[in-house]
Amino acid sequence: MPRPTTCTTLAEAVEGVQDGATVIIPGFGGAGTPWNLLTALYEQGATGLTLVMNSIQSVTNDTRVKGVSDLVDAGRVKKVIASFTAATHPSRISRGEQMVRDGLMAAELVPQGTLAERIRAGGAGIPAFYTPAGVGTLLASGKEHREFEGETYVLEEGIFADYALVRAWKADTAGNLVFRHAGRNYNPIAAMAARHVLVEVEEPIVEAGELDPDEIHTPGIYVERLVPILPHGVLRVERGTLPTTPTAAPSHEAPATGSGKRRLTRAEMAAVIAQRMQPGWIANLGIGIPTQASDFVDFDAGITLTSENGVIGYSRLAKPGMGDPDIVNAGGQQVDIVPGASFVHHADSFGLVRSGRLDVTVLGAYEAAADGSFANWRLSDAPWDNLGGIGGAMDLVARAKQIWLAMEHATRDGKPRLLDRCTLPVTSPRGVTLIVTDIAVIAVQGGRFLLEEHAPGYTAAEIASLTGAPLDISPVLREVSV
Amino acid sequence: MPRPTTCTTLAEAVEGVQDGATVIIPGFGGAGTPWNLLTALYEQGATGLTLVMNSIQSVTNDTRVKGVSDLVDAGRVKKVIASFTAATHPSRISRGEQMVRDGLMAAELVPQGTLAERIRAGGAGIPAFYTPAGVGTLLASGKEHREFEGETYVLEEGIFADYALVRAWKADTAGNLVFRHAGRNYNPIAAMAARHVLVEVEEPIVEAGELDPDEIHTPGIYVERLVPILPHGVLRVERGTLPTTPTAAPSHEAPATGSGKRRLTRAEMAAVIAQRMQPGWIANLGIGIPTQASDFVDFDAGITLTSENGVIGYSRLAKPGMGDPDIVNAGGQQVDIVPGASFVHHADSFGLVRSGRLDVTVLGAYEAAADGSFANWRLSDAPWDNLGGIGGAMDLVARAKQIWLAMEHATRDGKPRLLDRCTLPVTSPRGVTLIVTDIAVIAVQGGRFLLEEHAPGYTAAEIASLTGAPLDISPVLREVSV
Numbered sequence: 001m002p003r004p005t006t007c008t009t010l011a012e013a014v015e016g017v018q019d020g021a022t023v024i025i026p027g028f029g030g031a032g033t034p035w036n037l038l039t040a041l042y043e044q045g046a047t048g049l050t051l052v053m054n055s056i057q058s059v060t061n062d063t064r065v066k067g068v069s070d071l072v073d074a075g076r077v078k079k080v081i082a083s084f085t086a087a088t089h090p091s092r093i094s095r096g097e098q099m100v101r102d103g104l105m106a107a108e109l110v111p112q113g114t115l116a117e118r119i120r121a122g123g124a125g126i127p128a129f130y131t132p133a134g135v136g137t138l139l140a141s142g143k144e145h146r147e148f149e150g151e152t153y154v155l156e157e158g159i160f161a162d163y164a165l166v167r168a169w170k171a172d173t174a175g176n177l178v179f180r181h182a183g184r185n186y187n188p189i190a191a192m193a194a195r196h197v198l199v200e201v202e203e204p205i206v207e208a209g210e211l212d213p214d215e216i217h218t219p220g221i222y223v224e225r226l227v228p229i230l231p232h233g234v235l236r237v238e239r240g241t242l243p244t245t246p247t248a249a250p251s252h253e254a255p256a257t258g259s260g261k262r263r264l265t266r267a268e269m270a271a272v273i274a275q276r277m278q279p280g281w282i283a284n285l286g287i288g289i290p291t292q293a294s295d296f297v298d299f300d301a302g303i304t305l306t307s308e309n310g311v312i313g314y315s316r317l318a319k320p321g322m323g324d325p326d327i328v329n330a331g332g333q334q335v336d337i338v339p340g341a342s343f344v345h346h347a348d349s350f351g352l353v354r355s356g357r358l359d360v361t362v363l364g365a366y367e368a369a370a371d372g373s374f375a376n377w378r379l380s381d382a383p384w385d386n387l388g389g390i391g392g393a394m395d396l397v398a399r400a401k402q403i404w405l406a407m408e409h410a411t412r413d414g415k416p417r418l419l420d421r422c423t424l425p426v427t428s429p430r431g432v433t434l435i436v437t438d439i440a441v442i443a444v445q446g447g448r449f450l451l452e453e454h455a456p457g458y459t460a461a462e463i464a465s466l467t468g469a470p471l472d473i474s475p476v477l478r479e480v481s482v
Numbered sequence: 483m484p485r486p487t488t489c490t491t492l493a494e495a496v497e498g499v500q501d502g503a504t505v506i507i508p509g510f511g512g513a514g515t516p517w518n519l520l521t522a523l524y525e526q527g528a529t530g531l532t533l534v535m536n537s538i539q540s541v542t543n544d545t546r547v548k549g550v551s552d553l554v555d556a557g558r559v560k561k562v563i564a565s566f567t568a569a570t571h572p573s574r575i576s577r578g579e580q581m582v583r584d585g586l587m588a589a590e591l592v593p594q595g596t597l598a599e600r601i602r603a604g605g606a607g608i609p610a611f612y613t614p615a616g617v618g619t620l621l622a623s624g625k626e627h628r629e630f631e632g633e634t635y636v637l638e639e640g641i642f643a644d645y646a647l648v649r650a651w652k653a654d655t656a657g658n659l660v661f662r663h664a665g666r667n668y669n670p671i672a673a674m675a676a677r678h679v680l681v682e683v684e685e686p687i688v689e690a691g692e693l694d695p696d697e698i699h700t701p702g703i704y705v706e707r708l709v710p711i712l713p714h715g716v717l718r719v720e721r722g723t724l725p726t727t728p729t730a731a732p733s734h735e736a737p738a739t740g741s742g743k744r745r746l747t748r749a750e751m752a753a754v755i756a757q758r759m760q761p762g763w764i765a766n767l768g769i770g771i772p773t774q775a776s777d778f779v780d781f782d783a784g785i786t787l788t789s790e791n792g793v794i795g796y797s798r799l800a801k802p803g804m805g806d807p808d809i810v811n812a813g814g815q816q817v818d819i820v821p822g823a824s825f826v827h828h829a830d831s832f833g834l835v836r837s838g839r840l841d842v843t844v845l846g847a848y849e850a851a852a853d854g855s856f857a858n859w860r861l862s863d864a865p866w867d868n869l870g871g872i873g874g875a876m877d878l879v880a881r882a883k884q885i886w887l888a889m890e891h892a893t894r895d896g897k898p899r900l901l902d903r904c905t906l907p908v909t910s911p912r913g914v915t916l917i918v919t920d921i922a923v924i925a926v927q928g929g930r931f932l933l934e935e936h937a938p939g940y941t942a943a944e945i946a947s948l949t950g951a952p953l954d955i956s957p958v959l960r961e962v963s964v
Contacts, residue, residue, distance in 0.1 A: 003784065064953075066647075122609070122837075123833060123837055124599070124829070124830070124832070124833030124836060124837060125613070125614065125833060125835070125836025125837040125838065125880075125881055126599070126611050126612065126613060126833075126836070127612050127630035127631070127633070127635055128611065128612050128628075128630060129603070129608050129610065129611035129612070130608065130609050130610050130611070130634075131607070131608060132607065133555070146610075148639070149609070149611060151609070153609055160837070172822055174795075174821075174822030178696065179696070180696065181695070181696065182557065184696075192830075192833060192834075193825075193837075207821070208820075208821045208822030209820075209821025209822055211754035212697075213663065213819065213823050213824045213825055214660065214661070214662065214663065214666075214697065214825060215694075215696065215697040216824040219794045219795075219824040219826060219834075220822060220824070221764055221786055221788075221834070221839060222839075223795060240639070272856070282703055298595060302485065304694070306703075312701045312702075312703060313656075313701075324945070335569075336802055337695065338691075339656070339690045339691025340654055340655070340656030340690030340691055340702060341657060341695050341701070342695045342698040342701040343695055343696060343698075344660050344701060347606070347675075348606075350606070351602075351605060351606030351607060351608075351674060352674075352701075353607070353676075354606060354607025354608070355604075355605055355606060355607040355642070355674065356607065357703060357704075359768050398607075399607055417938070
């Protein structure tokens with residue numbers, strides 16, 4: 001086997017990365033991120049870079065360790081291609097976001113599953129493919145549309161980069177790699193999709209032949225350089241890479257304002273979501289309130305939770321200090337897994353999503369409309385500047401059998417978030433069937449809202465007055481019971 | 483986790499497969515073929531089937547066991563989609579081939595990498611993609627062509643089937659699967675690309691949680707039914723599924739016909755090929771003479787051999803009785819592996835091919851021309867009827883840095899096989915750089931043949947007289963030395 005170079009220092013591993021290079025950087029929720037190579041790249045000095053990764057917001061609490069944000073903030077990045085190019089809340093504008101607005105950095109916002117598939121395609125010699133993700137939204141504008149068997153898809157092109165910075169768990173001297181749990185995420189596809197693959201390795205590098213050939217995730221022929229993380233690097237950096245929730249969710253958690261009348265807490269909303277799931281379902285929970293539902297799901301009923309980063313079969317949030325930094329949910333929170341759980345890479349994870357295996361996807365939202373549309377990735381209706389935080393939402397909604405939302409019923413100043421039509425750019429132009437808010441549970445069907453449950457103390461009239469579209473009342477309207 | 487059904491009999495595992503169903507059948511060279519489920523399907527009786535698999539020629543020596551050929555021969559198949567739809571030699575016409583000619587069965591001949599990618603795409607919710615395989619050949623006729631960055635590609639559509647019959651090594655009660663060595667091949671992508679995934683399992687099925695989540699190849703959520711092969715089935719059936727060599731290679735292996743003058747044997751031709759490989763190269767050896775080169779390659783020079791079925795890093799042919807039926811080369815022959823070898827599934831294997839990682843692909847051929855074209859998949863120039871044996875050749879030639887051929891210099895009746903232009907449908911319209919024949923080694927450059935080596939006793943004039951195009955003579959012409 002051709003032997004990759006085993007470097008002794010991190011600096012040696014990133015030697016020669018030229019100005020203007022395109023670099024793929026895996027990592028999701030702090031797991032599988034090549035923190036040490038990123039730090040070495042920061043110190044190496046290359047500039048004018050194009051970075052391809054999940055989110056431009058990748059920082060740590062450890063001042064020795066640099067993330068994507070540090071490269072961006074230092075003005076070393078010419079362009080970012082990511083599924084989160086901006087903080088989702090206008091009050092938390094990142095330096096990178098401001099640079100995009102000021103014309104100092106280019107940005108390309110890509111649905112997360114499309115991003116993973118574009119990397120996988122580039123690595124597989126496929127120049128372009130069609131995907132349903134984003135159809136009917138601003139992110140598909142200007143893209144070529146085409147119908148196959150009556151469904152509409154958009155054309156997306158493969159990505160093949162100059163460099164991939166990869167984080168592996170185990171490696172051998174032939175360059176074969178094994179990833180750990182959800183640390184796998186983008187790593188195997190990044191290793192396929194770059195001319196130069198540089199790998200930081202957690203465990204001591206073993207001789208070729210010592211890894212079981214059947215458990216190798218990435219064949220060594222893709223790898224150019226290996227570097228053991230220790231003794232010069234930092235093994236674990238647990239601060240995640242994900243932005244805070246894209247859900248404008250209730251931060252007030254108000255106590256009862258009058259006898260028996262209070263809004264539902266996030267946990268109660270999450271419990272309602274879990275309650276509605278049917279035995280045997282496969283469900284995906286988005287960042288924010290939806291991920292909290294994992295604490296209420298009845299796993300004995302055979303419900304399987306998948307996370308877009310490739311965790312299939314997770315369960316509750318891990319107890320503080322008891323979690324594994326390589327097992328995280330869509331929000332980057334540490335979770336437990338069920339017996340029979342497995343891990344796949346990011347492209348396979350979204351393959352599962354797009355091929356229609358999900359019974360339900362549950363997402364946060366800023367707005368939802370009676371036509372089944374909703375908006376959750378951009379709070380601005382300013383001219384399109386490629387800023388926003390779409391994550392995997394557009395992939396998830398493209399083929400899930402049902403779309404549910406968990407959201408605030410109204411803004412802090414009382415403006416309805418449930419509307420006739422969305423005012424913000426939509427995530428999907430259709431498909432929502434259920435909305436769980438802090439005061440109500442509402443079905444969406446036939447272009448109308450139907451009130452099915454109310455928070456304790458809230459009347460249908462009160463809920464209707466906070467709803468921006470006609471609200472039908474279920475004949476079996478009941479109080480939320482969780 | 484949702485539990486798949488664990489069946490107690492093979493008959494139960496295929497219950498309900500309806501007439502007219504589309505069924506994907508993995509397997510390559512006898513490894514990873516679901517022989518027991520095929521046998522059960524044969525007995526179950528469903529007819530009017532559309533079968534998707536590598537080759538329609540899949541038979542065994544074990545009369546208890548049925549293969550694809552048995553279903554075809556029994557008239558149970560409406561259509562085959564395969565990379566081998568016919569025997570490659572007119573003297574070995576299969577029943578299936580005759581049925582296609584007689585209009586009793588439809589056939590769709592697909593380059594092997596395209597077939598794998600179409601299955602993977604179907605499983606990943608991708609309706610269509612562009613690939614370079616087949617451009618400039620009969621197999622691209624009628625397909626939509628398109629340029630990306632100056633290269634031409636054809637549009638291919640995803641395949642999503644009603645059923646996949648899968649052969650796994652290990653499984654747990656949650657349906658998680660692990661495949662064994664090159665038995666992996668089409669199995670993981672087949673499991674993604676069907677509504678109903680039926681799995682025969684070699685080892686006893688263990689409880690969910692007993693398999694290491696990081697070594698699971700296929701997540702259980704794809705699986706509908708599991709059936710242990712034993713006690714009712716047959717564990718190993720080592721007869722391969724591949725047709726005999728597509729190379730019209732010297733079967734005569736003639737002894738010396740005059741002093742010091744004889745044609746090179748297949749082994750000698752293979753040795754010449756190995757001799758020409760450079761240290762550190764990644765090489766793919768096609769069925770026939772090329773695969774024999776593995777016995778002569780200098781593995782200490784860091785040459786890596788890959789096989790289209792996903793074996794990365796194989797070495798010599800296994801000694802008789804010492805091989806592993808799950809480690810086979812492109813011709814289905816058992817081979818050894820080097821330390822540091824690994825296995826990938828069929829789509830990843832061809833991803834590696836199409837993304838330009840191969841330094842050389844070596845193939846058999848019927849004809850080669852001075853313009854760098856060659857023909858190796860169809861001996862007939864009869865009207866196009868979708869019959870032929872293309873295997874992975876069109877994928878391999880699309881992006882390999884070099885294309886080498888190993889072939890007979892002339893037909894048995896002395897007609898040249900090296901021509902100005904090919905008369906048979908081409909495998910590639912360009913790109914051949916070296917041809918090793920039974921009497922000469924010839925470089926192809928600038929639209930001309932250049933004689934570099936001659937078999938012992940053969941003069942340049944004799945070789946030129948057996949060559950159907952002008953033959954330049956190298957100033958350093960030398961005798962083959964192997």
